[in-house]
Amino acid sequence: MLILTILLALPVALLLLLCAVLWLECSAALVASRKPRSLPPTPPRLAVLVPAHNEAGGIQHTLEQLILQVEQPQQVVVIADNCSDATAEVARGVGVTVLERFNERDRGKGFALDYGLKYLAADPPEIVVMVDADCDLTPGTIDHIAHQSARTGCPVQSLYLMEKPLQPQAKDAVSAFAFKVKNLVRPLGLQQWGQPCLLTGTGMAFPWDVVRSVDLASGEIVEDMKLGLDLAIAGYAPQFCGDGLVLGRLPSVEAAATSQRTRWEHGHLQMLQRYVPPLLGSAVRQFRLDLLATALELAIPPLSLLVVLWVGVALVTVLVTLLGWVYIWPFVGIASAGGLLLISILGAWVKFGREDLPLQTLLSIPLYILWKIPLYFKFLRKPEAEWVRTERDGVESEKS
Numbered sequence: 001m002l003i004l005t006i007l008l009a010l011p012v013a014l015l016l017l018l019c020a021v022l023w024l025e026c027s028a029a030l031v032a033s034r035k036p037r038s039l040p041p042t043p044p045r046l047a048v049l050v051p052a053h054n055e056a057g058g059i060q061h062t063l064e065q066l067i068l069q070v071e072q073p074q075q076v077v078v079i080a081d082n083c084s085d086a087t088a089e090v091a092r093g094v095g096v097t098v099l100e101r102f103n104e105r106d107r108g109k110g111f112a113l114d115y116g117l118k119y120l121a122a123d124p125p126e127i128v129v130m131v132d133a134d135c136d137l138t139p140g141t142i143d144h145i146a147h148q149s150a151r152t153g154c155p156v157q158s159l160y161l162m163e164k165p166l167q168p169q170a171k172d173a174v175s176a177f178a179f180k181v182k183n184l185v186r187p188l189g190l191q192q193w194g195q196p197c198l199l200t201g202t203g204m205a206f207p208w209d210v211v212r213s214v215d216l217a218s219g220e221i222v223e224d225m226k227l228g229l230d231l232a233i234a235g236y237a238p239q240f241c242g243d244g245l246v247l248g249r250l251p252s253v254e255a256a257a258t259s260q261r262t263r264w265e266h267g268h269l270q271m272l273q274r275y276v277p278p279l280l281g282s283a284v285r286q287f288r289l290d291l292l293a294t295a296l297e298l299a300i301p302p303l304s305l306l307v308v309l310w311v312g313v314a315l316v317t318v319l320v321t322l323l324g325w326v327y328i329w330p331f332v333g334i335a336s337a338g339g340l341l342l343i344s345i346l347g348a349w350v351k352f353g354r355e356d357l358p359l360q361t362l363l364s365i366p367l368y369i370l371w372k373i374p375l376y377f378k379f380l381r382k383p384e385a386e387w388v389r390t391e392r393d394g395v396e397s398e399k400s
Helices: 002-030 059-069 087-094 109-120 141-152 170-192 223-233 254-286 289-299 303-322 329-353 365-381
Strands: 046-052 076-081 097-101 127-130 156-163 204-207 239-249
Touching: 002 170, 002 289, 002 303, 002 329, 046 059, 046 087, 046 109, 046 141, 059 076, 059 087, 059 141, 076 087, 076 109, 087 097, 097 109, 109 127, 109 223, 127 141, 141 156, 141 204, 141 239, 156 170, 170 239, 170 254, 170 289, 170 303, 170 329, 170 365, 223 254, 223 289, 254 289, 254 365, 303 329, 303 365
Parallel strands: 046 076, 046 127, 076 097, 156 239
Antiparallel strands: 127 204, 156 204
C-alpha cells in the first residue's frame, strides 16, 4: 500500500502544484488595476518588423494601422518571406519598407525575423517591435510597448487576444475565452506578483542589444515562445503590457482552426519538455526567482489538457482509494487541485469572460475539451514539427 500511495502521490502532487500556480495567477489578476500609464513626450527611435508569407489579402489593413503609430512609414519593415502572391507589391503600395526573402530550405517566421534584423543592423534602432501581418492594433499600442521596453531594458509583450469568427460556434467562444485566460489573466496576475510573462506572439518590443543577444533563425513552430525563454535565460525576462491591444481572429474553417490549435499546443508542449528542466536548473544555480516563475508558468499545460489530466488522475485516485489500496491523502490532494482549478477558471470567467462567453455557452466547455483530445493523442504519436501558416478565411493555406 505504501509503494502504491507514493507512486500515485507523484502525479497528484504535480497537479496540485500546477493548479496552485494557476490559482495564484488568476487570483492576483482579479484585484489588478488596469489604468494605462502616461507616455513620455519623446518616443524611442524604433522600427517595426512585419514577417509576411502570402498575406496579400489582408496585410494592407494591418500596415495602414501601423503607419499611424510611427513617425514615418519607412520605419515599418515588411519581410515578404517566400511569397508566391502580391504581398510585396501591396506593402510597397502603402509606402513601407519591403524586403523580399527566398529560401526554400530555411522556412518560417524565425528566419524571416532574423533577415529583418540583419537589415536593421546597418542603422539599428533603439527598439524593435514585431507585429504579425494579419492583426489589428488599437491606437497607442506601439507607443506603450516601445516606451516600456526602453524604460525597463526588457522585452515587452502587449496584450494579444483573439476575436471570434463572424459566425461563431460555441467552441469558438470557449476558445477565445481560453486564449484570454492565457494571454490576459495569467500575465496580468504574474505582473501583480512582480514576475515575468511568456512571449505570446504578435505585438512584442525589444531593446536592440537585447534582441540581438539570441538567435532568432529557427523553424520552431512557436518561435515567439522560444525567443522569450532564451531571453529569460540570458537575463532579459519579458514583461507584460496591458495598455495596448493587438487582435487576431480565430479561423472559421474547421480544418484551419484545428491546424492552428495543433501548432500552438504541440509547440507549447515541446517547449515545456525542452525548457522547464534547464529553467529550473538555472533558477537554482543563479538564485533567480524570475526563472522559477517562468518555469512554473511554462509547466502549466494548455487548460484543456490540464483538465483532462486532472480527470484521469482523479478517476484513478478515487478508484484505488475506494478499494482501500492507498491511504486517503492522495484523494485529498487531487480534490484540492480540482477545487483550485475550478475556482481559477470561474474567477477568470466572472471578471474577464462573461461578455464573450455567456453562461449557457460556458456549459459547452466539456464538449470543447472532447474536441481537443485527439490533438493531444496526436502529440504522443507524431508531434507537429513544421511551422504551418494558418489558413485565413477565404485564403488558401500554405506551408512556410
